[in-house]
Amino acid sequence: MFANALWVMSGTALLGLASGVLGVFALLRRRALMGDVLAHAALPGIVLAYMVTSAKAAGPLLVGAAATGVLGVLAMLAITRHSRLKEDSAMSLVLTVFFGLGIMLLGVVQRMPGGNQSGLDKYLFGQAAAIVPSDVRLITLIAALLCLMALLFYKEFKLLAFDPGFGAGLGFPMTALDLLLNLGIVVAVVIGLEAVGVVLMAALLTTPAVTARYWTNRLSVMLPLAGLFGALSGVAGTLASQVGPRMPTGPLIVLAASLFFFVSLLAAPQRGLLARLVRFLRTRARTRRSRLLEALYDLAEEAACPQTLAAASPEALSRRTGVPVGAVRRHLARLSREGLVDRVPAPAGLAGADAWKLTAAGVAEAYPLVREERLHLVCRMHEADLDGVQWDAGGRLVAAPETLRQLEALLVQHGMQPRLHPGDGA
Amino acid sequence: MTASLVIVAVGALVAGSAGLVGSFLVLRRMTMLGDAISHAVLPGIALGFLFTGSRAAPIMVLGAALFGLLTTWLVQALQRAGVQEDAGMGVTFTALFALGVVLISAFAGRVHLDLEHVLYGEIAFAPWDLWLVGDVSLGPRALWTMGAIFVLDLVAVLLFFKELKICAFDPETASAQGINVTAFHYLLMTLVSITTVGAFDAVGAILVVAMLVLPGATAYLLTDRLSVMLALAVGIGVLASVLGYLLARATDTPVAGAMAVAGGAVFAVTFVIRLLRQRRRRA
Structure with missing residues (x-):
């Protein structure tokens, strides 16, 4: 047998x-x-x-x-x-x-x-x-x-x-x-x-x-x-x-x-499906983090005086970025552990119980992201006049120094240059 | 009604229903789906037996139909997960078929289930399998089931002709026009499942798998119009089943096999005539 x-x-x-x-x-x-x-x-x-x-x-x-x-x-x-x-x-x-x-x-x-x-x-x-x-x-x-x-x-x-x-x-x-x-x-x-x-x-x-x-x-x-x-x-x-x-x-x-x-x-x-799921989740987390940092940066910039960085509640951030509130809270907690955001007392009239703002380190972290994002925007607006602009696999801008100067000039022309530089802020 | 007439009529109904839905499979390059479904429904049949202990047709057909739909869904899901369509079909139906054989083997002591009969049911028995309501015989059961399936297929195709057509030829345009392509995909798949399983119960797998491709493929050689193609497919299917029955009578061989071969002959003749005509036109 x-x-x-x-x-x-x-x-x-x-x-x-x-x-x-x-x-x-x-x-x-x-x-x-x-x-x-x-x-x-x-x-x-x-x-x-x-x-x-x-x-x-x-x-x-x-x-x-x-x-x-x-x-x-x-x-x-x-x-x-x-x-x-x-x-x-x-x-x-x-x-x-x-x-x-x-x-x-x-x-x-x-x-x-x-x-x-x-x-x-x-x-x-x-x-x-x-x-x-x-x-x-x-x-x-x-x-x-x-x-x-x-x-x-x-x-x-x-x-x-x-x-x-x-x-x-x-x-x-x-x-x-x-x-x-x-x-x-x-x-x-x-x-x-x-x-x-x-x-x-x-x-x-x-x-x-x-x-x-x-x-x-x-x-x-x-x-x-x-x-x-x-x-x-x-x-x-x-x-x-x-x-x-x-x-x-x-x-x-x-x-x-x-x-x-x-x-x-x-x-x-x-x-494999699991590997793809992990990749998807990682990418999503990275994107959401960037969007939150950018949103907080924009808020701070909108506030007239750079010394008083504007704060926002998670609900407001969720509306602004399209990221669900729960995910916003999780990301804020992580960012605060990294020392990039601070929890501040909610100003009167602000919806929600808590509010968050960027720290100085947060501004430094957000600055290149925002700059990249705005260059991207300008790039799209003037696509026909520019050549040799590309994005690498990580989404970073790749351009010849000449083109980059051109882009910077365009940013200023549109009034879109990031106004909070690393080192500014609280 | 004589037995021969019943057999030819059932064959023609199978060929007509399968020809209708099969034409769409030919256009969508999915004709192997009939073969896949006819194998993949085996666990559904086995489970139907095991849970109810009965060989009543409705339960068996229900189990089979569910597994038919499961097959089309799995093929679709695998395709979305990045498996090439033909490979997804191959993996799905062989796995389900193997599962069915194992289920039947494991419980063979308790249920008598003749695999060969399940898979290769014989259309020649159709005239004697009567539908009895009380004591009254309403005639051969296969005639009723296949008749109902033919009417269902015909009504669905007539009702949704435009949608099925645009989904078959140009799914992107269909989707841009606001047609729910996925819903019509599943409508077609449901029709294919019901047709395959119903015919499978009445006359065995070979005949329906053959008729899902033969009439549609032959008609596709003859016309550029979908409406003409569908009508031709039904006609060719009926022709194949009549010729097949005569062939089976002449050679004393199984009817389903002979109908498939007759359909093959009709296709071959059409194919060669068209080829010769093309040659002459070119010369």
């Missing part, structure tokens, strides 16, 4: 590895569902091979599946090239018509003398528990060949995935390469059908690749990573299926792969 599980595990792991690697190219070619299509398109080939040889030997079935798979790919190419139908329609057409044909042929097989569906119905859901050592040897051989193919044609497949037009311009036979890649997918599908079945083979060709995409922007990293996720899914699914007697291995492998995807979707460092 245990030895058998080890065989099954190595078989599914290798399967996951090979389909993960191939799936990357399919994904980047925007054909993530190609595995699904080819898995369905293989059915008539498998049934025909069975009808001709009356045996369930892996060899002929593989040849039959590959034959109809290639036919399907050619049909897809013809449809997209010679009509205005798009890839998705071509894929759906091939999938349904070929699968329908397979179902018809299955009906014929059932009526053949001695013919029954046994073995062939496993095609739909797979039966990993039936993997025997000779199967594993076959899977190993084919998985190794597929990975070797990906390695040998790395550069060509990369071109195919990112810029087929450029590849064709360089003189590479892109159509032939496309066929080769799809042939590889067909082969992976066929060896996978026995273990995980038709739908779930589609998952092994899609999910690990999508998962790997979350962790890297480099193809050379993404390929081994997708292989790793595929292999891990195979191992985890096989282990999970040992828990209960009725647990099907194929679907559990897919669920394991989906779990890896889900975790990556949430927690991947750059593209």
Whole structure:
């Protein structure tokens, strides 16, 4: 029992590895569902091979599946090239018509003398528990060949995935390469059908690749990573299926792969949802802080005498900046810990119980922000007369010294130069 | 009514309903959605069984319809989270399908649920699955469900023709004109879900998935007008189901598969004729 599980595990792991690697190219070619299509398109080939040889030997079935798979790919190419139908329609057409044909042929097989569906119905859901050592040897051989193919044609497949037009311009036979890649997918599908079945083979060709995409922007990293996720899914699914007697291995492998995807979707460092949330919150906090400092600075400036810096209640600041009152209070508390704002007794007639004003350090902190903001405004007003003004990733103004002087002059001309300099104030 | 007529009529209704909504999927490049939904509803069916212990069609169809909508929502949500659309579809439907198989396997002892029957239900049984009210037979149930779905699809498409059209061709303009693009996206997705699931219950998944793309794609080759395309799609769908039935009779093979193949043949003939005409015009 245990030895058998080890065989099954190595078989599914290798399967996951090979389909993960191939799936990357399919994904980047925007054909993530190609595995699904080819898995369905293989059915008539498998049934025909069975009808001709009356045996369930892996060899002929593989040849039959590959034959109809290639036919399907050619049909897809013809449809997209010679009509205005798009890839998705071509894929759906091939999938349904070929699968329908397979179902018809299955009906014929059932009526053949001695013919029954046994073995062939496993095609739909797979039966990993039936993997025997000779199967594993076959899977190993084919998985190794597929990975070797990906390695040998790395550069060509990369071109195919990112810029087929450029590849064709360089003189590479892109159509032939496309066929080769799809042939590889067909082969992976066929060896996978026995273990995980038709739908779930589609998952092994899609999910690990999508998962790997979350962790890297480099193809050379993404390929081994997708292989790793595929292999891990195979191992985890096989282990999970040992828990209960009725647990099907194929679907559990897919669920394991989906779990890896889900975790990556949430927690991947750059593209994950959590990372994006953190980035969003940080940016928002930075923006709100700047807006509050700017608003307080503007208030102080509006107050005629620079020595009595104007104060404002959180409610007034919220109205002025559009930042919710609760957030204004939190930011004011933090700014006061930094020594940038001071709480002052609310002047008579001011709404709200508390009021805040900038400290001298606060003025120093706000001054460059305000200046930047006003330069930005002036810049927008005179966009046509200025050249070479840019903002860097952090929102800082980048301009030649000449242009900067021009901008400063414009600020004064509009009466917008910040009047409170660092060092002024209380 | 003879059995053959019932089968052809049900097939034609499936083809007509799927042709209507499928045409919009062809235009929006989302035809694989039918395939995705037809797999992804499996856990809904399984849960329907597990909670009620009954194989009554309404509960099963309700569970399936909910999961159909969940699928379209998940694909949309993943897309917003930066996953490319086809990949999001692939990940969603395979995960849900796997979940369904695991659920059914885990509780297989308690519920008898023949997976193959659920997925590949046979239209050939449709004439004998009657709708009984008390003791009175109102005729084949599939005829009623598919008839209702066809009417629903037709009414929705006629009512919202302009909105669905502009959303399919130019969502940005639609949104600029104040049309709620998201709402119409979900209207279309709901129609696709209901059509897929209802047909799936009546005649099996293969036929409806095929009919979601075949008539629409064939009609798209023939015309530049959406209204003509929709009418053609319904006609082509009916033609495919009649031819498919004849093919199945002639070869004694499953009807659903034969209808898909017949639809494929209609498409292939249209495709080749158009191609030859183009060549001649160019020559």
